[in-house]
Amino acid sequence: MNTEKNIKTLIVNKPLKLDCGKTIKDFPVAYETYGSLNSEKDNAILVFHALTGDQFVTGINPVTKKEGWWSYAVGPGKAIDTNKYFVICSNVIGGCMGSYGPSHKDPDQKIFGTNFPVITINDMVNAQYNLLDHFGIDKLFSITGGSMGGMQVLQFISNFPNKSKTVIPIATTSSHSAQNIAFNELGRQAITADSNWKDGNYTSKETNPGKGLAVARMAAHITYLSKKGLQEKFGRKLQEREDFKFGFDADFQIESYLRYQGSVFVDRFDANSYLYITRAMDYFDLAKQFNGNLSEAFKNTNAKFFIISFTSDWLYPTQENKDIVIALNSIGADVGFVEIESDKGHDSFLLDVPDFLSALKNFLDKSFEEN
């Protein structure tokens, strides 16, 4: 899926025992950095990407040639100001932008496909932790991410309680709900129903299960938007036509939009990676790791938390974010919380939502001043 050039890779030699029981070693973690690490090495922010993101947070992604996924939030003078902070982001393991994943080859030089071990959010953050040693960073200034990125934030601070001063989970949950799992299963079924999937043993871009992956993306994309947002943007507007064509072509703009979203996604994403990463999200239940008590996950950290949700996010609604706040308050942790007014749905954290961006910036900059 990726061209090898322009991708920085850390080869992790230390064996990593995965939750599934298997151990991986000498595996690649692909990463990108923005800004520069100061001499005290106390200005680093580790950003975790969401399901379909990658390490190319901002600027032009050298592989897709499109804007990075968090360009609104990260860059010089932006909320996460790269003139001030050193931003690190890596591709999750199981992904398809250079980190160890199902499109890699096994020791027998055969593409893994579904023989790649099933990974979890816990495995992802344990793999990424190696970047701290690589850069000689003892303690990060902050960790942040939205959606699945937020899950990694929560898992990271639970695993490494003293490794970040501030913690910013955004539009996320501590436990994937039945509805979340249901939507992910819909996506997986669309992929595996594509006859090109061949139990994961497709070998080239030309013969990949693109149709299934596109349907998975279309269904997921709907969950990232709000009803109001969709209605205002598309309503019942027709696509470059005066009236219905009385067929099954894309009559409505929303149909055409979704088809486009599906088709461009197929060009940059691997179907097997989609299966693996959605599975990791479904398995995520931080409280379960602590016998049902979420507070226990955070009891060893004195980090400063700031949790952000969005009014129109129905995928990871405010209440699920507030549950994290409640768990933190019940152990007297330092936690702030704000729900941002936005009709852009779950995707709000990726978009130009000024109240969100200013809250993020103010929290980071004020916390850094107090450093």
Place this chain on the structure above:
Amino acid sequence: MKNEFQVIADLIEKDKKVLDVGCADGTLMKFLKDNKNINIRGLEISKEKVQECIAKGLTVIEGNAEKDLKQFPDKSFDYVVLSQTLQAFLNPELVLDELLRVGKKAIVTIPNFGYWKVRFHLLFKGTMPVTKTLPDEWYNTPNLHMCTIKDFFRFVKSKDIKIFKSLALNNLNSSIINDSNLGVKNLFADLGIFLIEK
């Protein structure tokens, strides 16, 4: 800063952990943090005010005191502050109980409906009082349960809540309220400030 906040700040020792319920733009929080090294948290219902607090570098949780105080463990703060908001809750008694559960002590201030200007206004003008501490008209006031200093004093005593200090505030002057001067203070103070514990 309001004289009320100065009086509240004087009641709190240095280095304590404090929750400001209905912290608004965080003026009192910022003062306590900067001047008394207070480990300060705020709870605020207005999104705009929450943003103002974040811009001041304050830890604030967007939430509703009537629903969201229950997430804090018993006696998890040295002081819980509630400034001029008790009368705006649907169930002030419940909120008061929660303040005293969460805080080792609580500081509650109330706009005094027994203040002579308020009484004068209703008596002679025959319309609902509008004063400096009660600036809203009857149709747009957030206040649902107005009370007087005397009402609150008696209410607190009836609930076996211990009063450490009760102060009457009139413009810049604060003075101690006790059983013997209650009637006078209830007439001449526009604000009551109570340091209580249960």
